[in-house]
Amino acid sequence: MPEKLNDPRSVVRKFLARPQHEGVGAIVRRSIGRFELRYFDPFLVLDEFSVTAPAGFPDHPHRGFETVTYMLQGSVTHEDFEGHKGTIGAGDLQWMTAGRGIVHSEMPAPQGTQKGLQLWVNLSSKHKMIEPRYQELSSKDIAETTKDGIKVRVIAGEALGIKSPIYTRTPTMYLDFTMEPESHLRQPIPKSWNAFVYVLEGEGIFGRSKSSSVNAHHLLLLGAGDGLEAWNKSSKLLRFILVGGEPLGEPVVQFGPFVMNTQEEIDQTIDDFENYTNGFEKARHWRSEFGLSLDF
Numbered sequence: 001m002p003e004k005l006n007d008p009r010s011v012v013r014k015f016l017a018r019p020q021h022e023g024v025g026a027i028v029r030r031s032i033g034r035f036e037l038r039y040f041d042p043f044l045v046l047d048e049f050s051v052t053a054p055a056g057f058p059d060h061p062h063r064g065f066e067t068v069t070y071m072l073q074g075s076v077t078h079e080d081f082e083g084h085k086g087t088i089g090a091g092d093l094q095w096m097t098a099g100r101g102i103v104h105s106e107m108p109a110p111q112g113t114q115k116g117l118q119l120w121v122n123l124s125s126k127h128k129m130i131e132p133r134y135q136e137l138s139s140k141d142i143a144e145t146t147k148d149g150i151k152v153r154v155i156a157g158e159a160l161g162i163k164s165p166i167y168t169r170t171p172t173m174y175l176d177f178t179m180e181p182e183s184h185l186r187q188p189i190p191k192s193w194n195a196f197v198y199v200l201e202g203e204g205i206f207g208r209s210k211s212s213s214v215n216a217h218h219l220l221l222l223g224a225g226d227g228l229e230a231w232n233k234s235s236k237l238l239r240f241i242l243v244g245g246e247p248l249g250e251p252v253v254q255f256g257p258f259v260m261n262t263q264e265e266i267d268q269t270i271d272d273f274e275n276y277t278n279g280f281e282k283a284r285h286w287r288s289e290f291g292l293s294l295d296f
């Protein structure tokens with residue numbers, strides 16, 4: 001049995017993420033970032049996306065945060081204005097620190113439906129204008145272990161004695177759990193962090209053993225405490241992600257893909273993007289093969 005928790009967190013809010021249109025013809029189930037939950041500090045957006053060509057996310061910018069793309073099925077090809085290009089396949093991870101500016105396209109493989117999760121992690125005022133950076137892990141390089149009927153893939157942070165090599169500028173944990181029927185999880189979470197669960201498959205019991213079960217596409221916000229307890233009392237596999245982060249406690253002013261602390265900084269960002277300055281220089285002559293630019 002895993003270590004004991006003194007003060008397990010309970011579920012304080014629950015949301016079902018329904019499909020909506022985003023990008024160009026793409027479908028996302030947005031949980032964080034929708035109207036009822038604008039921000040869950042430090043998390044700006046959580047999208048479970050499903051894209052089938054010719055849909056996708058053509059040329060668009062980002063500034064002031066990180067995008068974390070974790071593929072569940074199929075693949076997405078990304079290409080940015082500096083010529084950084086690659087394909088994120090099933091089980092692969094791209095942790096992109098947009099910092100002062102990235103302009104890129106994210107487009108699905110031509111055949112089939114591509115599915116994954118994209119999380120937007122805010123950066124503190126000190127780090128919003130840092131140099132862009134990519135951290136990429138292919139599926140085989142993601143730390144994975146199984147113990148007592150519980151498999152974990154450690155995207156960020158650590159669990160069941162294994163660690164991710166990803167550096168999180170905003171301290172973050174991101175764990176992908178698959179629990180066998182009858183298994184019971186106890187996972188520590190730093191006390192001061194905000195944390196949530198998003199269910200991908202099956203049904204699980206979270207927080208208190210007597211609480212009602214929760215199925216796919218639900219987001220659960222966890223209350224105060226030192227960790228998460230979860231049970232699979234069903235006859236099928238249960239898969240979910242557990243994500244936590246240290247809250248920044250700063251004002252957030254967002255305009256589409258630009259996230260800053262003040263309206264002045266947003267005005268400056270729009271100016272920089274339109275005039276190709278302060279990190280957007282390379283956007284002047286760059287277009288991806290998809291050309292079309294995404295409105296925000």
Ligand code: FJE
Pocket residue numbers: 022023024028047049057060069076106117118256257294295296
């Ligand atoms: C974006 C609209 C968008 N969720 N999930 C406006 F759709 C996007 C955007 C994405 C996105 C991309 C992938 Cl690969 C997966 C996503 C939104 O690109 F950035 C803005 N501003």
Ligand code: FE
Pocket residue numbers: 057060062067104106
């Ligand atoms: Fe993007």
